[in-house]
Amino acid sequence: MQRKWEEFFIEKSLFIAAISSIIIIFLILAFIWGEGLPAIDAVGFFNFIFGTEWSPSHDLYGVLPMIVGSLYITGLSLLFAVPLSLCCAIFLAEIAPSNMRKILKPTIQALAGIPSVIYGFFGLIVLVPVIREQFGGSGFSILTASLILTVMILPTITSIAEDAIRSIPHEYKEASFGLGATQWQTIKNVLIPAAIPGIITAIILGLGRAIGETMAVIMVAGNVAKIPNSIFDPARALTANIALEMGYAQGLHYNALFATGIVLFFLIVILLVVTNYIHYKKGVTIGGGYL
Protein backbone atom coordinates (compact mmCIF):
# COMPACT_ATOMS: atom_id res chain seq x y z
CA MET A 1 0.00 0.00 0.00
CA GLN A 2 2.78 2.36 0.97
CA ARG A 3 4.62 1.63 -2.24
CA LYS A 4 1.56 2.54 -4.24
CA TRP A 5 1.36 5.93 -2.52
CA GLU A 6 5.02 6.50 -3.12
CA GLU A 7 4.56 5.83 -6.86
CA PHE A 8 1.56 8.13 -6.94
CA PHE A 9 3.42 10.88 -5.14
CA ILE A 10 6.53 10.71 -7.36
CA GLU A 11 4.47 10.59 -10.51
CA LYS A 12 2.42 13.61 -9.53
CA SER A 13 5.38 15.71 -8.43
CA LEU A 14 7.17 15.01 -11.72
CA PHE A 15 4.02 16.08 -13.50
CA ILE A 16 3.81 19.30 -11.50
CA ALA A 17 7.46 20.12 -12.15
CA ALA A 18 7.01 19.55 -15.88
CA ILE A 19 3.79 21.46 -16.14
CA SER A 20 4.97 24.44 -14.05
CA SER A 21 7.76 25.30 -16.49
CA ILE A 22 5.24 25.31 -19.30
CA ILE A 23 2.85 27.44 -17.26
CA ILE A 24 5.59 29.97 -16.57
CA ILE A 25 6.30 30.29 -20.28
CA PHE A 26 2.63 30.88 -20.95
CA LEU A 27 2.48 33.47 -18.15
CA ILE A 28 5.38 35.35 -19.70
CA LEU A 29 3.73 35.20 -23.10
CA ALA A 30 0.44 36.43 -21.67
CA PHE A 31 2.23 39.27 -19.92
CA ILE A 32 4.09 40.41 -23.04
CA TRP A 33 0.91 40.05 -25.00
CA GLY A 34 -1.09 42.11 -22.48
CA GLU A 35 1.49 44.87 -22.30
CA GLY A 36 2.23 44.94 -26.03
CA LEU A 37 -1.21 44.78 -27.59
CA PRO A 38 -2.29 48.30 -26.50
CA ALA A 39 0.62 49.74 -28.49
CA ILE A 40 -0.28 47.79 -31.63
CA ASP A 41 -3.87 48.94 -31.10
CA ALA A 42 -2.90 52.57 -30.74
CA VAL A 43 -0.39 52.71 -33.59
CA GLY A 44 -2.27 50.36 -35.90
CA PHE A 45 -1.05 46.93 -36.95
CA PHE A 46 0.23 47.94 -40.37
CA ASN A 47 1.79 51.17 -39.18
CA PHE A 48 3.58 49.26 -36.49
CA ILE A 49 4.88 46.38 -38.59
CA PHE A 50 5.61 48.26 -41.79
CA GLY A 51 6.37 51.71 -40.41
CA THR A 52 9.92 52.73 -41.21
CA GLU A 53 10.26 55.41 -38.56
CA TRP A 54 11.03 54.59 -34.95
CA SER A 55 11.04 57.83 -33.04
CA PRO A 56 9.46 57.66 -29.59
CA SER A 57 9.86 61.41 -29.04
CA HIS A 58 7.58 62.00 -32.05
CA ASP A 59 5.30 59.12 -31.12
CA LEU A 60 6.36 57.24 -34.27
CA TYR A 61 6.58 53.52 -33.72
CA GLY A 62 7.48 51.68 -36.92
CA VAL A 63 9.33 48.46 -36.22
CA LEU A 64 10.28 47.51 -39.78
CA PRO A 65 13.92 48.71 -39.55
CA MET A 66 14.43 46.41 -36.59
CA ILE A 67 12.79 43.45 -38.33
CA VAL A 68 15.06 44.03 -41.33
CA GLY A 69 18.04 44.52 -39.03
CA SER A 70 17.40 41.27 -37.17
CA LEU A 71 16.88 39.29 -40.37
CA TYR A 72 19.99 40.78 -41.95
CA ILE A 73 22.20 40.05 -38.98
CA THR A 74 20.82 36.57 -38.40
CA GLY A 75 20.82 35.62 -42.07
CA LEU A 76 24.36 36.78 -42.66
CA SER A 77 25.68 35.06 -39.55
CA LEU A 78 24.03 31.80 -40.62
CA LEU A 79 25.55 32.23 -44.07
CA PHE A 80 28.98 32.36 -42.45
CA ALA A 81 28.40 29.91 -39.63
CA VAL A 82 26.62 27.03 -41.36
CA PRO A 83 29.34 26.06 -43.87
CA LEU A 84 32.04 26.66 -41.30
CA SER A 85 30.30 24.60 -38.60
CA LEU A 86 29.52 21.77 -40.99
CA CYS A 87 33.16 21.57 -42.00
CA CYS A 88 34.07 21.51 -38.29
CA ALA A 89 31.47 18.85 -37.59
CA ILE A 90 32.58 16.63 -40.47
CA PHE A 91 36.20 16.98 -39.47
CA LEU A 92 35.46 16.17 -35.82
CA ALA A 93 33.14 13.28 -36.57
CA GLU A 94 34.98 11.54 -39.37
CA ILE A 95 38.50 12.76 -39.94
CA ALA A 96 40.09 13.90 -36.69
CA PRO A 97 42.10 11.19 -34.90
CA SER A 98 40.52 10.38 -31.56
CA ASN A 99 43.11 12.15 -29.41
CA MET A 100 42.82 15.34 -31.47
CA ARG A 101 39.06 15.09 -31.14
CA LYS A 102 39.40 14.82 -27.39
CA ILE A 103 41.02 18.26 -27.36
CA LEU A 104 39.04 19.95 -30.12
CA LYS A 105 35.54 19.01 -29.05
CA PRO A 106 35.69 20.46 -25.52
CA THR A 107 37.43 23.55 -26.90
CA ILE A 108 34.62 24.20 -29.33
CA GLN A 109 32.05 23.53 -26.64
CA ALA A 110 33.83 25.95 -24.34
CA LEU A 111 33.18 28.68 -26.91
CA ALA A 112 29.49 28.26 -26.11
CA GLY A 113 30.14 28.99 -22.45
CA ILE A 114 31.78 32.39 -22.92
CA PRO A 115 29.39 35.17 -21.79
CA SER A 116 28.03 37.18 -24.69
CA VAL A 117 29.29 40.45 -23.24
CA ILE A 118 32.83 39.14 -23.66
CA TYR A 119 32.16 38.44 -27.32
CA GLY A 120 30.68 41.91 -27.66
CA PHE A 121 33.67 43.46 -25.97
CA PHE A 122 36.06 41.60 -28.23
CA GLY A 123 34.06 42.76 -31.23
CA LEU A 124 34.09 46.33 -30.03
CA ILE A 125 37.83 46.46 -29.40
CA VAL A 126 39.16 44.26 -32.19
CA LEU A 127 36.63 43.81 -34.95
CA VAL A 128 35.07 47.29 -35.17
CA PRO A 129 38.39 49.04 -35.94
CA VAL A 130 39.30 46.39 -38.51
CA ILE A 131 35.96 46.77 -40.32
CA ARG A 132 36.31 50.57 -40.13
CA GLU A 133 39.73 50.44 -41.78
CA GLN A 134 38.83 47.86 -44.39
CA PHE A 135 35.38 48.98 -45.44
CA GLY A 136 35.04 52.56 -44.22
CA GLY A 137 32.14 53.90 -42.16
CA SER A 138 32.05 53.69 -38.41
CA GLY A 139 32.86 50.01 -38.22
CA PHE A 140 29.63 49.41 -36.31
CA SER A 141 27.71 47.39 -38.85
CA ILE A 142 25.63 44.37 -39.76
CA LEU A 143 28.80 42.66 -40.93
CA THR A 144 30.53 43.19 -37.58
CA ALA A 145 27.57 41.85 -35.63
CA SER A 146 27.26 38.88 -37.99
CA LEU A 147 30.91 37.98 -37.60
CA ILE A 148 30.62 38.01 -33.82
CA LEU A 149 27.40 35.97 -33.98
CA THR A 150 29.11 33.49 -36.31
CA VAL A 151 31.63 32.68 -33.62
CA MET A 152 28.87 32.52 -31.00
CA ILE A 153 26.65 30.04 -32.86
CA LEU A 154 29.49 27.98 -34.31
CA PRO A 155 29.78 25.70 -31.26
CA THR A 156 26.02 25.08 -31.14
CA ILE A 157 25.75 24.06 -34.78
CA THR A 158 29.04 22.16 -34.78
CA SER A 159 28.40 19.97 -31.77
CA ILE A 160 24.82 19.06 -32.69
CA ALA A 161 25.71 18.42 -36.34
CA GLU A 162 28.67 16.33 -35.20
CA ASP A 163 26.43 14.23 -32.96
CA ALA A 164 24.06 13.78 -35.89
CA ILE A 165 26.85 12.54 -38.16
CA ARG A 166 28.32 10.27 -35.49
CA SER A 167 24.96 8.72 -34.75
CA ILE A 168 24.66 7.37 -38.30
CA PRO A 169 24.90 3.58 -37.96
CA HIS A 170 28.40 2.26 -38.52
CA GLU A 171 26.93 -0.25 -40.99
CA TYR A 172 26.27 2.45 -43.59
CA LYS A 173 29.87 3.49 -43.50
CA GLU A 174 31.09 -0.09 -43.81
CA ALA A 175 28.71 -0.72 -46.70
CA SER A 176 30.00 2.31 -48.53
CA PHE A 177 33.66 1.54 -47.93
CA GLY A 178 32.98 -2.07 -48.84
CA LEU A 179 31.81 -0.95 -52.27
CA GLY A 180 35.09 0.83 -52.85
CA ALA A 181 33.96 4.35 -52.02
CA THR A 182 36.55 6.80 -50.76
CA GLN A 183 36.19 8.50 -47.40
CA TRP A 184 35.00 11.73 -48.97
CA GLN A 185 32.48 9.92 -51.19
CA THR A 186 31.17 8.13 -48.12
CA ILE A 187 30.83 11.39 -46.18
CA LYS A 188 29.20 13.24 -49.06
CA ASN A 189 26.86 10.56 -50.38
CA VAL A 190 25.94 8.51 -47.34
CA LEU A 191 26.72 10.18 -44.03
CA ILE A 192 25.57 13.72 -44.74
CA PRO A 193 22.32 12.76 -46.50
CA ALA A 194 21.49 10.43 -43.61
CA ALA A 195 22.36 13.12 -41.06
CA ILE A 196 20.34 15.90 -42.71
CA PRO A 197 17.50 15.93 -40.15
CA GLY A 198 20.01 16.34 -37.32
CA ILE A 199 21.95 18.96 -39.25
CA ILE A 200 18.77 20.98 -39.78
CA THR A 201 18.01 20.75 -36.07
CA ALA A 202 21.50 22.10 -35.43
CA ILE A 203 20.88 25.02 -37.77
CA ILE A 204 17.52 25.79 -36.13
CA LEU A 205 19.15 25.97 -32.72
CA GLY A 206 21.92 28.18 -34.09
CA LEU A 207 19.30 30.39 -35.68
CA GLY A 208 17.43 30.67 -32.38
CA ARG A 209 20.59 31.69 -30.61
CA ALA A 210 21.51 34.26 -33.29
CA ILE A 211 18.14 35.95 -33.45
CA GLY A 212 17.79 36.11 -29.68
CA GLU A 213 21.28 37.40 -28.96
CA THR A 214 21.14 40.90 -27.47
CA MET A 215 24.24 42.07 -25.66
CA ALA A 216 26.93 41.25 -28.21
CA VAL A 217 24.79 42.68 -31.00
CA ILE A 218 24.12 45.94 -29.14
CA MET A 219 27.83 46.43 -28.62
CA VAL A 220 28.87 46.20 -32.27
CA ALA A 221 25.87 46.72 -34.55
CA GLY A 222 25.59 50.50 -34.23
CA ASN A 223 21.89 50.35 -33.30
CA VAL A 224 20.64 53.00 -35.70
CA ALA A 225 16.89 52.53 -36.12
CA LYS A 226 16.96 52.93 -39.88
CA ILE A 227 16.56 50.39 -42.65
CA PRO A 228 20.11 49.48 -43.68
CA ASN A 229 21.18 49.69 -47.31
CA SER A 230 24.14 47.37 -47.14
CA ILE A 231 25.88 45.05 -44.74
CA PHE A 232 28.33 47.84 -43.92
CA ASP A 233 25.55 50.00 -42.50
CA PRO A 234 24.72 50.00 -38.81
CA ALA A 235 21.46 48.34 -37.86
CA ARG A 236 19.34 47.73 -34.81
CA ALA A 237 18.05 44.27 -33.94
CA LEU A 238 14.62 43.69 -32.35
CA THR A 239 16.26 42.47 -29.17
CA ALA A 240 18.50 45.52 -29.05
CA ASN A 241 15.50 47.79 -29.47
CA ILE A 242 13.94 46.44 -26.30
CA ALA A 243 17.11 46.36 -24.25
CA LEU A 244 18.28 49.84 -25.22
CA GLU A 245 15.09 51.71 -24.42
CA MET A 246 13.42 49.72 -21.67
CA GLY A 247 15.25 51.67 -18.98
CA TYR A 248 13.48 54.96 -19.59
CA ALA A 249 10.40 54.11 -21.65
CA GLN A 250 7.00 55.21 -20.41
CA GLY A 251 3.40 55.04 -21.57
CA LEU A 252 2.90 54.15 -25.22
CA HIS A 253 6.66 53.86 -25.73
CA TYR A 254 6.78 51.27 -22.94
CA ASN A 255 3.97 49.28 -24.55
CA ALA A 256 5.59 49.59 -27.97
CA LEU A 257 8.69 47.83 -26.63
CA PHE A 258 6.57 44.92 -25.49
CA ALA A 259 4.96 44.92 -28.91
CA THR A 260 8.50 44.61 -30.33
CA GLY A 261 8.77 41.51 -28.19
CA ILE A 262 5.58 40.14 -29.76
CA VAL A 263 7.05 40.73 -33.21
CA LEU A 264 10.25 38.96 -32.21
CA PHE A 265 8.20 36.08 -30.87
CA PHE A 266 6.28 35.71 -34.10
CA LEU A 267 9.40 36.03 -36.19
CA ILE A 268 10.91 33.12 -34.31
CA VAL A 269 7.71 31.09 -34.60
CA ILE A 270 7.59 31.70 -38.37
CA LEU A 271 11.24 30.70 -38.79
CA LEU A 272 10.68 27.60 -36.67
CA VAL A 273 7.64 26.58 -38.69
CA VAL A 274 9.52 27.04 -41.96
CA THR A 275 12.58 25.12 -40.81
CA ASN A 276 10.44 22.41 -39.27
CA TYR A 277 8.64 22.08 -42.57
CA ILE A 278 11.97 21.64 -44.38
CA HIS A 279 12.98 19.23 -41.64
CA TYR A 280 9.83 17.21 -42.22
CA LYS A 281 10.29 17.23 -46.00
CA LYS A 282 13.94 16.24 -45.75
CA GLY A 283 13.23 13.73 -43.01
CA VAL A 284 10.95 11.68 -45.19
CA THR A 285 12.80 11.81 -48.47
CA ILE A 286 16.45 10.99 -48.57
CA GLY A 287 17.88 10.34 -51.99
CA GLY A 288 14.53 9.60 -53.58
CA GLY A 289 13.33 7.04 -51.04
CA TYR A 290 10.75 7.24 -48.29
CA LEU A 291 11.84 6.69 -44.76
Add this chain to the structure above:
Amino acid sequence: MKYKMESIDLNVYFDEAHILKDVNLKIHEKTVTSLIGPSGCGKSTFIRTLNRMNDLIDTFKMSGTVKLDDEDIYDSKVDVVEVRKRIGMVFQKPNPFPKSIFENVAYGLKTHGMSNKELLKERVEESLKAAALWDEVKDKLDMSAMGLSGGQQQRLCIARTIAVNPEVILMDEPCSALDPISTTKIEDLIHKLKNEFTIIIVTHNMQQATRVSKHTAFFLHGEIVESGLTDKLFLEPEDKRTEDYITGRFG
Protein backbone atom coordinates in the same frame (compact mmCIF):
# COMPACT_ATOMS: atom_id res chain seq x y z
CA MET B 1 43.32 -24.83 -59.91
CA LYS B 2 44.31 -21.22 -59.41
CA TYR B 3 44.45 -19.50 -56.02
CA LYS B 4 42.58 -16.20 -55.93
CA MET B 5 43.57 -15.12 -52.46
CA GLU B 6 46.08 -16.27 -49.94
CA SER B 7 46.99 -15.36 -46.38
CA ILE B 8 50.51 -16.09 -45.25
CA ASP B 9 51.49 -16.09 -41.58
CA LEU B 10 48.74 -13.61 -40.86
CA ASN B 11 48.64 -12.24 -37.33
CA VAL B 12 46.06 -9.70 -36.23
CA TYR B 13 45.90 -7.74 -32.98
CA PHE B 14 43.38 -5.34 -31.55
CA ASP B 15 45.35 -3.40 -28.96
CA GLU B 16 47.01 -6.17 -26.94
CA ALA B 17 44.55 -8.90 -27.90
CA HIS B 18 46.05 -11.41 -30.31
CA ILE B 19 43.04 -12.29 -32.49
CA LEU B 20 44.54 -14.25 -35.39
CA LYS B 21 47.62 -16.41 -35.00
CA ASP B 22 49.71 -17.42 -38.00
CA VAL B 23 46.78 -17.97 -40.29
CA ASN B 24 47.70 -19.57 -43.61
CA LEU B 25 44.89 -20.13 -46.04
CA LYS B 26 44.58 -20.43 -49.79
CA ILE B 27 41.32 -19.50 -51.49
CA HIS B 28 40.50 -21.23 -54.76
CA GLU B 29 39.19 -19.16 -57.63
CA LYS B 30 35.49 -19.30 -58.52
CA THR B 31 34.51 -21.60 -55.73
CA VAL B 32 32.86 -21.13 -52.37
CA THR B 33 35.01 -21.36 -49.26
CA SER B 34 33.34 -21.59 -45.86
CA LEU B 35 34.90 -20.39 -42.65
CA ILE B 36 33.43 -22.13 -39.63
CA GLY B 37 34.15 -22.11 -35.94
CA PRO B 38 32.67 -21.10 -32.58
CA SER B 39 31.90 -17.45 -31.73
CA GLY B 40 34.97 -15.38 -31.10
CA CYS B 41 37.29 -17.72 -33.00
CA GLY B 42 38.43 -14.94 -35.33
CA LYS B 43 36.66 -15.97 -38.54
CA SER B 44 34.91 -12.61 -38.92
CA THR B 45 38.12 -10.76 -38.16
CA PHE B 46 39.84 -12.85 -40.80
CA ILE B 47 37.29 -12.10 -43.49
CA ARG B 48 37.41 -8.39 -42.65
CA THR B 49 41.17 -8.48 -43.00
CA LEU B 50 40.77 -9.75 -46.56
CA ASN B 51 39.27 -6.47 -47.84
CA ARG B 52 41.03 -4.22 -45.35
CA MET B 53 37.80 -3.41 -43.56
CA ASN B 54 39.65 -3.61 -40.25
CA ASP B 55 41.59 -0.51 -41.33
CA LEU B 56 38.57 1.42 -40.02
CA ILE B 57 39.38 0.29 -36.48
CA ASP B 58 42.02 2.41 -34.74
CA THR B 59 43.49 -0.38 -32.63
CA PHE B 60 43.97 -2.79 -35.55
CA LYS B 61 47.50 -4.10 -36.07
CA MET B 62 48.66 -6.92 -38.28
CA SER B 63 51.68 -8.75 -39.61
CA GLY B 64 52.02 -11.21 -42.43
CA THR B 65 50.74 -11.07 -45.97
CA VAL B 66 47.35 -11.14 -47.66
CA LYS B 67 47.55 -11.70 -51.39
CA LEU B 68 45.02 -11.08 -54.10
CA ASP B 69 46.25 -12.52 -57.40
CA ASP B 70 49.80 -12.68 -56.03
CA GLU B 71 49.75 -9.02 -55.04
CA ASP B 72 50.03 -8.04 -51.36
CA ILE B 73 46.97 -5.94 -50.60
CA TYR B 74 48.62 -4.45 -47.51
CA ASP B 75 51.55 -3.17 -49.55
CA SER B 76 51.96 0.56 -49.05
CA LYS B 77 51.74 1.14 -52.80
CA VAL B 78 48.32 -0.49 -53.02
CA ASP B 79 45.23 1.72 -53.16
CA VAL B 80 42.83 0.45 -50.51
CA VAL B 81 39.84 1.82 -52.44
CA GLU B 82 40.91 -0.28 -55.43
CA VAL B 83 41.19 -3.37 -53.22
CA ARG B 84 37.67 -2.94 -51.85
CA LYS B 85 36.37 -2.43 -55.35
CA ARG B 86 37.79 -5.82 -56.33
CA ILE B 87 36.71 -7.53 -53.11
CA GLY B 88 33.06 -6.87 -52.30
CA MET B 89 31.46 -7.56 -48.96
CA VAL B 90 28.05 -8.61 -47.67
CA PHE B 91 27.53 -8.03 -43.97
CA GLN B 92 25.91 -9.98 -41.17
CA LYS B 93 23.07 -7.53 -40.70
CA PRO B 94 21.46 -6.38 -43.97
CA ASN B 95 22.63 -2.79 -44.27
CA PRO B 96 21.04 -1.07 -47.26
CA PHE B 97 21.48 2.70 -47.37
CA PRO B 98 18.43 4.79 -46.41
CA LYS B 99 17.94 5.48 -50.09
CA SER B 100 15.72 4.06 -52.81
CA ILE B 101 16.20 0.52 -54.09
CA PHE B 102 17.58 1.88 -57.35
CA GLU B 103 19.99 4.25 -55.60
CA ASN B 104 21.27 1.44 -53.42
CA VAL B 105 22.35 -0.64 -56.38
CA ALA B 106 23.53 2.37 -58.37
CA TYR B 107 25.58 3.71 -55.46
CA GLY B 108 28.76 1.78 -56.17
CA LEU B 109 28.50 2.42 -59.91
CA LYS B 110 28.08 6.15 -59.41
CA THR B 111 30.90 6.11 -56.90
CA HIS B 112 33.14 4.70 -59.59
CA GLY B 113 32.14 7.35 -62.05
CA MET B 114 29.28 5.88 -64.07
CA SER B 115 26.85 8.67 -64.86
CA ASN B 116 25.07 7.53 -68.04
CA LYS B 117 21.45 7.03 -66.97
CA GLU B 118 20.67 4.28 -69.48
CA LEU B 119 23.80 2.38 -68.59
CA LEU B 120 23.04 2.71 -64.88
CA LYS B 121 19.50 1.43 -65.39
CA GLU B 122 20.76 -1.52 -67.37
CA ARG B 123 23.40 -2.41 -64.81
CA VAL B 124 20.96 -2.05 -61.89
CA GLU B 125 18.49 -4.37 -63.62
CA GLU B 126 21.21 -6.90 -64.39
CA SER B 127 22.45 -6.88 -60.82
CA LEU B 128 18.97 -7.20 -59.31
CA LYS B 129 18.28 -10.10 -61.66
CA ALA B 130 21.54 -11.74 -60.72
CA ALA B 131 20.61 -11.37 -57.07
CA ALA B 132 17.18 -12.93 -57.74
CA LEU B 133 15.41 -9.83 -56.54
CA TRP B 134 14.30 -8.18 -59.78
CA ASP B 135 10.85 -9.75 -60.01
CA GLU B 136 10.01 -8.66 -56.49
CA VAL B 137 11.09 -5.04 -56.81
CA LYS B 138 10.92 -4.08 -60.49
CA ASP B 139 7.76 -2.02 -59.95
CA LYS B 140 9.02 -0.15 -56.91
CA LEU B 141 12.61 0.79 -57.63
CA ASP B 142 11.97 4.29 -56.26
CA MET B 143 10.76 2.98 -52.92
CA SER B 144 13.02 3.14 -49.91
CA ALA B 145 15.09 0.02 -49.40
CA MET B 146 14.14 0.24 -45.73
CA GLY B 147 10.66 -0.97 -46.63
CA LEU B 148 11.92 -4.37 -47.86
CA SER B 149 11.93 -7.50 -45.71
CA GLY B 150 15.18 -8.63 -44.12
CA GLY B 151 15.75 -11.31 -46.75
CA GLN B 152 15.05 -8.89 -49.58
CA GLN B 153 17.36 -6.33 -48.00
CA GLN B 154 20.15 -8.89 -47.85
CA ARG B 155 19.64 -9.82 -51.52
CA LEU B 156 19.65 -6.09 -52.30
CA CYS B 157 23.00 -5.83 -50.53
CA ILE B 158 24.26 -8.71 -52.67
CA ALA B 159 22.94 -6.97 -55.80
CA ARG B 160 24.67 -3.79 -54.70
CA THR B 161 27.91 -5.72 -54.26
CA ILE B 162 27.83 -7.53 -57.60
CA ALA B 163 26.85 -4.32 -59.43
CA VAL B 164 30.42 -3.06 -59.17
CA ASN B 165 31.60 -6.40 -60.57
CA PRO B 166 34.10 -7.48 -57.91
CA GLU B 167 36.31 -10.53 -58.27
CA VAL B 168 35.80 -11.79 -54.74
CA ILE B 169 32.68 -11.57 -52.58
CA LEU B 170 33.09 -11.84 -48.82
CA MET B 171 29.98 -12.81 -46.87
CA ASP B 172 30.03 -12.39 -43.12
CA GLU B 173 27.26 -14.66 -41.80
CA PRO B 174 24.84 -13.35 -44.43
CA CYS B 175 21.93 -15.50 -43.24
CA SER B 176 22.23 -15.19 -39.48
CA ALA B 177 19.49 -12.56 -39.31
CA LEU B 178 17.18 -14.29 -41.79
CA ASP B 179 14.36 -16.82 -41.68
CA PRO B 180 14.77 -20.30 -43.25
CA ILE B 181 13.03 -19.41 -46.53
CA SER B 182 15.17 -16.31 -47.06
CA THR B 183 18.21 -18.37 -46.12
CA THR B 184 17.39 -20.92 -48.82
CA LYS B 185 17.08 -18.12 -51.36
CA ILE B 186 20.47 -16.72 -50.43
CA GLU B 187 22.04 -20.18 -50.61
CA ASP B 188 20.54 -20.76 -54.06
CA LEU B 189 21.95 -17.42 -55.04
CA ILE B 190 25.41 -18.37 -53.79
CA HIS B 191 25.29 -21.48 -55.97
CA LYS B 192 24.51 -19.31 -58.96
CA LEU B 193 27.16 -16.72 -58.20
CA LYS B 194 30.06 -19.11 -57.66
CA ASN B 195 30.46 -19.53 -61.42
CA GLU B 196 31.45 -15.92 -61.74
CA PHE B 197 32.86 -14.91 -58.40
CA THR B 198 35.18 -16.26 -55.76
CA ILE B 199 33.07 -16.43 -52.63
CA ILE B 200 34.22 -16.64 -49.02
CA ILE B 201 31.46 -17.12 -46.50
CA VAL B 202 31.58 -17.05 -42.72
CA THR B 203 28.88 -19.20 -41.21
CA HIS B 204 27.75 -20.52 -37.87
CA ASN B 205 25.63 -23.09 -39.54
CA MET B 206 27.55 -26.24 -40.42
CA GLN B 207 24.78 -27.59 -42.64
CA GLN B 208 25.04 -24.38 -44.59
CA ALA B 209 28.77 -24.89 -45.03
CA THR B 210 28.20 -28.38 -46.40
CA ARG B 211 25.41 -27.16 -48.66
CA VAL B 212 27.16 -24.21 -50.28
CA SER B 213 30.91 -24.64 -50.15
CA LYS B 214 33.54 -26.72 -51.82
CA HIS B 215 36.27 -25.84 -49.33
CA THR B 216 36.03 -25.25 -45.60
CA ALA B 217 38.40 -23.88 -43.00
CA PHE B 218 37.81 -24.53 -39.30
CA PHE B 219 38.90 -21.71 -36.97
CA LEU B 220 39.48 -22.14 -33.25
CA HIS B 221 40.94 -19.54 -30.88
CA GLY B 222 42.36 -17.51 -33.75
CA GLU B 223 44.06 -20.41 -35.49
CA ILE B 224 43.10 -22.57 -38.42
CA VAL B 225 42.82 -26.08 -37.06
CA GLU B 226 42.01 -27.73 -40.34
CA SER B 227 41.16 -26.73 -43.87
CA GLY B 228 40.43 -28.55 -47.06
CA LEU B 229 37.63 -29.96 -49.15
CA THR B 230 34.32 -29.58 -47.35
CA ASP B 231 33.29 -33.19 -47.86
CA LYS B 232 36.51 -34.49 -46.44
CA LEU B 233 36.56 -32.09 -43.51
CA PHE B 234 33.08 -33.07 -42.44
CA LEU B 235 33.31 -36.79 -43.16
CA GLU B 236 36.87 -37.62 -42.19
CA PRO B 237 38.28 -34.79 -40.10
CA GLU B 238 41.95 -35.21 -39.35
CA ASP B 239 42.03 -33.25 -36.15
CA LYS B 240 40.24 -34.35 -33.00
CA ARG B 241 39.08 -30.75 -32.33
CA THR B 242 37.46 -30.52 -35.75
CA GLU B 243 35.63 -33.74 -35.09
CA ASP B 244 34.45 -32.51 -31.69
CA TYR B 245 33.18 -29.28 -33.20
CA ILE B 246 31.33 -30.73 -36.17
CA THR B 247 29.74 -33.43 -34.07
CA GLY B 248 28.51 -30.70 -31.73
CA ARG B 249 30.55 -31.56 -28.68
CA PHE B 250 31.42 -27.88 -28.15
CA GLY B 251 30.93 -24.50 -29.78
